[in-house]
Amino acid sequence: MKPPSKNSTIADVARLAGVSKSTVSRVLRGETHYIRAETCEKVLSSIAELDYRPSSVARSLVSKRTHTVGLLVSDVGNPFYPEVIHGVEDKAFAHGYQVFLCNTSYDLQRGLTFIRSLVDRQVDGILVMTSSVSDDFVRELVDNRTAGVLLDWKLEQTLGDAGHIGAIQVDFENGIRAAVEHLMALGHRRFAHVSGPLQLHTSCTRRDVFLDALEKHGIDKEQVLVIEGNLRIDGGRRALAEVLAPVQPPTAVFCANDLTAIGLVWAAKEEGLRVPEDVSVVGLDDIQLASEISPALSTVAMPRCKIGHMAMEMLIELLESPEMESKGQLQNQIETRLVIRQSSGPARKTQLRP
Amino acid sequence: MKPPSKNSTIADVARLAGVSKSTVSRVLRGETHYIRAETCEKVLSSIAELDYRPSSVARSLVSKRTHTVGLLVSDVGNPFYPEVIHGVEDKAFAHGYQVFLCNTSYDLQRGLTFIRSLVDRQVDGILVMTSSVSDDFVRELVDNRTAGVLLDWKLEQTLGDAGHIGAIQVDFENGIRAAVEHLMALGHRRFAHVSGPLQLHTSCTRRDVFLDALEKHGIDKEQVLVIEGNLRIDGGRRALAEVLAPVQPPTAVFCANDLTAIGLVWAAKEEGLRVPEDVSVVGLDDIQLASEISPALSTVAMPRCKIGHMAMEMLIELLESPEMESKGQLQNQIETRLVIRQSSGPARKTQLRP
DNA sequence: TTGTAAGCGTTATCAC
DNA sequence: GTGATAACGCTTACAA
Numbered sequence: 001m002k003p004p005s006k007n008s009t010i011a012d013v014a015r016l017a018g019v020s021k022s023t024v025s026r027v028l029r030g031e032t033h034y035i036r037a038e039t040c041e042k043v044l045s046s047i048a049e050l051d052y053r054p055s056s057v058a059r060s061l062v063s064k065r066t067h068t069v070g071l072l073v074s075d076v077g078n079p080f081y082p083e084v085i086h087g088v089e090d091k092a093f094a095h096g097y098q099v100f101l102c103n104t105s106y107d108l109q110r111g112l113t114f115i116r117s118l119v120d121r122q123v124d125g126i127l128v129m130t131s132s133v134s135d136d137f138v139r140e141l142v143d144n145r146t147a148g149v150l151l152d153w154k155l156e157q158t159l160g161d162a163g164h165i166g167a168i169q170v171d172f173e174n175g176i177r178a179a180v181e182h183l184m185a186l187g188h189r190r191f192a193h194v195s196g197p198l199q200l201h202t203s204c205t206r207r208d209v210f211l212d213a214l215e216k217h218g219i220d221k222e223q224v225l226v227i228e229g230n231l232r233i234d235g236g237r238r239a240l241a242e243v244l245a246p247v248q249p250p251t252a253v254f255c256a257n258d259l260t261a262i263g264l265v266w267a268a269k270e271e272g273l274r275v276p277e278d279v280s281v282v283g284l285d286d287i288q289l290a291s292e293i294s295p296a297l298s299t300v301a302m303p304r305c306k307i308g309h310m311a312m313e314m315l316i317e318l319l320e321s322p323e324m325e326s327k328g329q330l331q332n333q334i335e336t337r338l339v340i341r342q343s344s345g346p347a348r349k350t351q352l353r354p
Numbered sequence: 355m356k357p358p359s360k361n362s363t364i365a366d367v368a369r370l371a372g373v374s375k376s377t378v379s380r381v382l383r384g385e386t387h388y389i390r391a392e393t394c395e396k397v398l399s400s401i402a403e404l405d406y407r408p409s410s411v412a413r414s415l416v417s418k419r420t421h422t423v424g425l426l427v428s429d430v431g432n433p434f435y436p437e438v439i440h441g442v443e444d445k446a447f448a449h450g451y452q453v454f455l456c457n458t459s460y461d462l463q464r465g466l467t468f469i470r471s472l473v474d475r476q477v478d479g480i481l482v483m484t485s486s487v488s489d490d491f492v493r494e495l496v497d498n499r500t501a502g503v504l505l506d507w508k509l510e511q512t513l514g515d516a517g518h519i520g521a522i523q524v525d526f527e528n529g530i531r532a533a534v535e536h537l538m539a540l541g542h543r544r545f546a547h548v549s550g551p552l553q554l555h556t557s558c559t560r561r562d563v564f565l566d567a568l569e570k571h572g573i574d575k576e577q578v579l580v581i582e583g584n585l586r587i588d589g590g591r592r593a594l595a596e597v598l599a600p601v602q603p604p605t606a607v608f609c610a611n612d613l614t615a616i617g618l619v620w621a622a623k624e625e626g627l628r629v630p631e632d633v634s635v636v637g638l639d640d641i642q643l644a645s646e647i648s649p650a651l652s653t654v655a656m657p658r659c660k661i662g663h664m665a666m667e668m669l670i671e672l673l674e675s676p677e678m679e680s681k682g683q684l685q686n687q688i689e690t691r692l693v694i695r696q697s698s699g700p701a702r703k704t705q706l707r708p
Numbered sequence: 709t710t711g712t713a714a715g716c717g718t719t720a721t722c723a724c
Numbered sequence: 725g726t727g728a729t730a731a732c733g734c735t736t737a738c739a740a
Contacts, residue, residue: 021727022726025718058716061716061732063732064732075440076439098454099455103439118452121422263646270648289643365734374710376711376712379736390710408734411734412716413734414716415718415734
């Protein structure tokens with residue numbers, strides 16, 4: 001344990017080994033063929049003796065690669081993100097990348113600032129997983145030839161231009177359709193939906209997919225009670241009053257996310273209603289909590305960890321595929337699926353409040 | 355909108371402005387005094403025209419600073435972390451630092467790998483907020499003269515050596531003592547504690563602080579039922595049986611964290627017990643959920659966001675204080691405090707099950 | 709007030 | 725097989 005007084009450089013190693021920097025450099029990155037075994041040994045032992053570690057900064061300067069990526073999220077605290085982050089991080093680690101986490105706090109301007117900063121840092125690529133994406137983000141990426149993968153809840157217009165841009169989309173169709181079929185099969189005919197804030201594109205998508213699925217099963221969209229929530233527990237709680245307002249209240253409620261659903265369930269229980277006997281509730285996300293509450297929540301599962309994995313994988317492909325047909329932007333779907341637990345059951349036959 | 359065909363360098367700017375690189379460099383970092391206004395203008399406009407942005411990699415190579423920090427956490431998914439991360443991130447952003455997030459998954463080896471990698475990337479400092487810290491972590495920091503701040507739930511031996519090392523400690527005394535006083539005042543005399551895994555130092559700390567506080571109030575430690583949980587909801591759920599096992603079950607339970615407490619409360623309710631009438635429950639953390647469940651959870655609040663803030667602030671101080679008395683390691687306490695909600699109430703007088 | 713030139717720690721291109 | 729030497733893009737003495 002001898003802390004080398006100053007961090008040694010490749011030159012120090014070369015000197016100690018009595019060879020040139022080039023040789024050390026070669027040994028370093030395993031270009032071992034052209035090197036005499038003996039020399040190799042010398043170099044290796046010198047490296048060990050000096051506890052030499054190459055400076056990735058210097059490397060980056062010449063190689064133009066930093067093995068670094070940026071990850072933009074709206075809010076680490078949002079239960080959607082931790083698993084996504086974990087997925088990204090995990091894949092990144094496995095491939096030798098480090099991840100800059102950037103929390104935009106839902107602020108597009110701040111997001112742009114981050115992207116600029118990341119580009120200046122010469123990250124190899126950027127994962128944009130914020131709940132809303134400004135066109136500026138994409139432009140910045142394209143203009144600077146920085147690879148990027150967008151979590152595109154929003155379909156958006158085609159990303160235009162060129163650039164190494166990938167997009168991954170969550171396909172809600174499958175999962176939500178399954179939920180509707182499930183509820184129809186249980187005899188439900190009167191529905192409500194508690195959405196997210198409707199200025200979020202994804203909120204509209206979820207609502208529309210739900211309504212369309214209902215329509216396909218002969219339910220009149222117009223008859224469906226749509227309540228705007230906030231994707232949080234308290235929003236779900238507050239929605240209950242509106243759900244119960246009609247003379248013939250809906251027997252099943254589909255919520256835009258699990259937190260909303262949980263809030264609704266809790267509020268219902270506090271009102272003395274039984275779930276699912278009096279009202280069935282289905283969420284979306286399948287957060288940890290969904291399976292831990294009682295009754296456990298039926299929900300449309302969104303494979304968050306997989307989203308992270310896939311996003312990082314796409315980025316790596318963009319980055320490492322041999323200068324491939326880079327124009328053909330990658331695009332990938334993530335499927336959702338229904339998880340049936342206890343919060344959904346047969347439709348009640350009787351009046352709610354006799 | 356004219357995407358410059360190749361990212362321009364300081365040399366390009368110099369050429370276009372008809373000055374030398376040094377001049378551009380000076381203008382760039384606002385050493386504007388010694389520069390003729392006219393020249394300054396020229397440079398500025400050239401910069402704008404070329405959309406020039408300095409390469410932070412090149413800068414780092416000479417300045418030895420990257421304005422980059424690493425943040426080690428055990429698991430982003432653990433509800434403890436998101437706010438801490440947010441706090442760190444926020445402070446970092448405000449000071450122009452970017453944060454590498456590193457998820458050790460509770461794996462010390464992986465943690466060390468991360469630290470090495472971060473050091474090689476020449477991060478300016480590292481925040482170690484993992485639930486357990488290996489001595490190797492600290493050694494690696496010290497050996498490489500990398501600044502670090504450790505979240506030291508663990509007191510540990512003095513960090514020894516030299517180096518720019520700071521530590522921040524959570525002081526559970528205050529909050530837990532307040533909880534005990536609160537419960538005593540409500541008439542509770544029989545207690546249980548559901549701990550975290552006892553191989554975690556912090557689990558022992560919390561338990562011991564609790565038991566000691568009870569002792570100070572004349573309660574015999576030995577009479578306190580201690581159950582080992584897992585810091586998760588299901589652990590809390592499972593603990594209920596043990597809590598109810600004694601002929602004279604405890605009237606109040608202090609849990610090592612909120613998730614445990616929540617699990618316990620839910621299990622109790624499912625057993626037909628009332629909280630707090632039949633049993634009072636106090637948690638620790640004050641996670642979001644604590645105030646959203648019913649009954650809302652009384653808990654010892656741990657200011658997680660502040661932990662993040664303080665940690666990053668300490669690091670910045672370590673980094674930017676003018677070569678200060680660096681040996682005197684910074685050390686800071688974070689106070690906890692009791693938040694009284696609905697899950698704690700007067701001790702029951704009657705037998706639990708007549 | 710501004711320019712020249714020498715690094716910073718690597719890799720890459722040629723020679724030998 | 726191995727070694728000079730020139731980049732990489734910027735900062736920073738030191739001159740002018």
